[in-house]
Amino acid sequence: MFRIVRKQILNPSVTLMEVEAPLIARKAEPGQFIILRVNDEGERIPLTIADYDREKGTVTIIFQIVGKTTEILGNLEEGDAILDFVGPLGVPSHLEGVKKAAVIGGGLGTAIAFPQAKKLHSLGAEVDAIAGFRNKELIILEEELKSVSNRVFITTDDGSNGNKGFVTDVLKKLLEEGNKYDLVIAIGPLVMMKAVSNLTKQYNIKTIVSMNPIMIDGTGMCGGCRVTVGGKIKFACVDGPDFDGHEVDFDEAMRRQLMYKKEEQVSLDAHKC
């Protein structure tokens, strides 16, 4: 069992949990994820490692309450335990040698972008962080990003934080101003990662996106997390989740993401009855 040592509500639908998992904390790197099962009747869900503390032996996860499992998880409190917590899984992000990077998070994707920015900062890279949210109530991790970035730009779709627009608007402006990035990392909704990748392709800037498809076993066996990258089939759990944004077939990924939407809703509705 894996004890929750800290729980923090980041916004009405996003929760942070710091979980005691010393063996995972010892090896975890940015870009990797865990698969958890809340109880013995639960499904397995993948969650990206948002942070880790090797000394305390804890791993931080941040999740949005979108379905039955995340709702049950979100109802756990400090001191409660999670039944299974497996990881670190996936290939760590390759961040060595980067001099100047733009790290972009969309919504909950900001939680996954944060450890990337932190690692780049620790390696001496100059980091511009850009994070976009639907409105100001949903903004998360602004202070944390500031602590590991040279500049932070927060946008909202509705302009409620005084900075209306999309992350691509900010990135485009920074590129037009002559900022030379040797790496762009984009993590968030598929539509946003696609838009960023289309933009950076025009400037020929290496771009990493983090794919978050449906996962079941997390070991490359079931094929559930299949994505097409550069015309080849890859499995996000063992080949990713980071991929070259200029090579990902985002349209296929968007179709696959919707495959079980109806079943997910039925499961959530049944849980609430």
Ligand code: FES
């Ligand atoms: Fe089964 Fe990746 S989750 S192959």
